[in-house]
Amino acid sequence: MRLQTLLQTPSMQPMQVIAGERGLEREISTIGMIESPDIAAYLTADQFLITNGYPFVNATDPITLIKAMHKANCAGLGLKDQRYIDHLPQAVIDLANELALPIIITPSDELISKTMRKMLNIILNSQTNELSRIVTANQTLADLLLKDPSSTDVLNTCSDLLEHPLFLMDSHFRVVSASHNLPFESDSLTDFLRDETKIDYFNLHTRITLPYQVANLTIAPLFSAYKENKAFVGVVDLNPDNSTDQMLIQVVLNTLSFVNSRTDMLNESAFRNQSGFYLNVMDGGISNDLINKTLKTQDVEPSTQFHCASLLVITNHQPLLSDHLLEQVQQLTLWFIKEYQIPVIAFSLKQRLVLLINERQNAQHFLTALVQFVQPKLDKTTRLVVGYSYSTLPLTELATIYNEAAEALTISKQSPNAITIYRPKYVKELMSLIPTNESRSFVERVLGGIVTGISANEQNNLLTTLYSYFYYHQNIAEVAGHLDIHRNTVIYRLKKVEKMLNLDLDDPEQNQTLSMAILLWHNQQALK
Numbered sequence: 001m002r003l004q005t006l007l008q009t010p011s012m013q014p015m016q017v018i019a020g021e022r023g024l025e026r027e028i029s030t031i032g033m034i035e036s037p038d039i040a041a042y043l044t045a046d047q048f049l050i051t052n053g054y055p056f057v058n059a060t061d062p063i064t065l066i067k068a069m070h071k072a073n074c075a076g077l078g079l080k081d082q083r084y085i086d087h088l089p090q091a092v093i094d095l096a097n098e099l100a101l102p103i104i105i106t107p108s109d110e111l112i113s114k115t116m117r118k119m120l121n122i123i124l125n126s127q128t129n130e131l132s133r134i135v136t137a138n139q140t141l142a143d144l145l146l147k148d149p150s151s152t153d154v155l156n157t158c159s160d161l162l163e164h165p166l167f168l169m170d171s172h173f174r175v176v177s178a179s180h181n182l183p184f185e186s187d188s189l190t191d192f193l194r195d196e197t198k199i200d201y202f203n204l205h206t207r208i209t210l211p212y213q214v215a216n217l218t219i220a221p222l223f224s225a226y227k228e229n230k231a232f233v234g235v236v237d238l239n240p241d242n243s244t245d246q247m248l249i250q251v252v253l254n255t256l257s258f259v260n261s262r263t264d265m266l267n268e269s270a271f272r273n274q275s276g277f278y279l280n281v282m283d284g285g286i287s288n289d290l291i292n293k294t295l296k297t298q299d300v301e302p303s304t305q306f307h308c309a310s311l312l313v314i315t316n317h318q319p320l321l322s323d324h325l326l327e328q329v330q331q332l333t334l335w336f337i338k339e340y341q342i343p344v345i346a347f348s349l350k351q352r353l354v355l356l357i358n359e360r361q362n363a364q365h366f367l368t369a370l371v372q373f374v375q376p377k378l379d380k381t382t383r384l385v386v387g388y389s390y391s392t393l394p395l396t397e398l399a400t401i402y403n404e405a406a407e408a409l410t411i412s413k414q415s416p417n418a419i420t421i422y423r424p425k426y427v428k429e430l431m432s433l434i435p436t437n438e439s440r441s442f443v444e445r446v447l448g449g450i451v452t453g454i455s456a457n458e459q460n461n462l463l464t465t466l467y468s469y470f471y472y473h474q475n476i477a478e479v480a481g482h483l484d485i486h487r488n489t490v491i492y493r494l495k496k497v498e499k500m501l502n503l504d505l506d507d508p509e510q511n512q513t514l515s516m517a518i519l520l521w522h523n524q525q526a527l528k
Contacts, residue, residue, distance in 0.1 A: 023100035076102035309388035446517035
């Protein structure tokens with residue numbers, strides 16, 4: 001209890017404060033008596049010393065004692081009136097006032113032992129009441145949790161028990177709930193905490209106190225299964241020297257930590273359900289109508305198009321990644337997305353984290369910033385790699401953009417770069433993947449009638465004309481202009497090709513086969 005509270009009890013009214021009145025807010029928990037000159041070596045915090053003044057006459061220097069008591073954070077000094085010292089030197093009074101260490105005159109007609117006994121009884125009764133209050137608070141909150149209350153209900157009850165306004169913040173220092181008696185506007189408080197305090201809340205693991213308007217805010221982190229998802233509770237004008245408040249706030253912290261852990265589990269369950277939904281979307285097991293309805297519940301227009309990114313953690317010394325490491329990357333990524341409120345949907349698939357990035361967001365910039373945030377927080381032997389799609393498509397085409405991201409991720413795993421975008425393969429690239437012997441065999445089988453039996457010059461004219469015919473989308477005038485020949489010459493050559501190869505250019509299937517063969521022939525010529 002506070003020394004001032006003790007002095008306000010009726011039996012303590014005869015006591016008189018003669019110095020250090022500013023220190024009456026000091027806590028008092030024990031009573032001691034000066035019996036030896038080296039008392040300074042045995043001082044304890046919150047201790048109130050009583051003396052009849054005799055030690056000051058022979059051995060103990062009162063100035064030295066006052067300094068030692070202040071250093072030990074003692075509650076104050078009591079002197080029996082008109083015993084061995086009629087008055088203290090002014091230097092002692094001045095020092096006690098300066099250090100705000102109360103000096104109190106006890107009744108002259110009362111034995112020191114009786115004064116001590118009265119003070120101890122008051123302290124013990126106060127401590128009993130404190131303990132009873134804490135037990136009651138603990139039981140009240142335990143009963144409340146059995147009713148599955150909302151976070152606001154828990155905050156209001158905690159605030160009433162603690163007798164201080166409370167507010168709850170998420171892991172981004174945004175006020176998400178407040179007790180009914182909070183004297184501030186939540187949005188303004190959020191702006192102050194996030195923008196003006198410059199607190200590194202991601203790495204905040206200890207209790208801090210800071211001024212806000214006319215109050216002091218004590219902010220403490222709540223226990224969380226994932227440190228990246230910890231929440232915070234704020235208390236208005238919590239007295240750090242009040243032992244009851246400190247014990248009650250611990251009860252409050254334990255209760256709110258339990259509520260926060262329950263929220264963590266619900267969020268994790270929702271994330272798993274979301275992952276299952278998008279897996280079914282990729283497998284074609286969800287109708288387009290259901291996909292569109294789900295997007296609308298998430299405030300996303302069904303027509304929205306997305307890049308798809310696939311994230312993977314690779315390490316040199318572990319063939320299988322631990323669940324803890326995967327969970328860490330997931331929580332860090334989700335924290336980053338929520339911190340900057342980026343339009344991204346996340347889900348997990350086969351030890352990978354998949355991100356659907358709204359087309360309005362620059363995917364490369366976002367992924368670069370994400371890797372720069374996550375990578376330093378991982379083990380030095382661990383590397384985060386990302387592959388993302390070139391295409392942007394609606395979620396009904398999720399399988400397509402996921403496959404692009406997966407292929408890009410395969411390249412990223414072998415690349416020194418952490419991020420790789422899928423690069424579509426063009427026709428020439430695809431053709432280069434066909435084995436040379438198979439390519440030549442196909443060309444000879446389809447174009448053999450032109451390749452053999454005529455002069456090399458005529459052969460080249462026919463093949464070049466045929467290539468241009470397909471290149472310019474079968475536009476005779478474009479072909480003639482490109483080759484600088486008459487359009488009738490183009491028609492003549494094409495008719496000759498049809499006759500030599502015994503095919504019809506108007507037949508779609510034959511046309512497709514011939515176009516593939518002429519492209520392969522042209523590719524072979526370019527490689528010579």
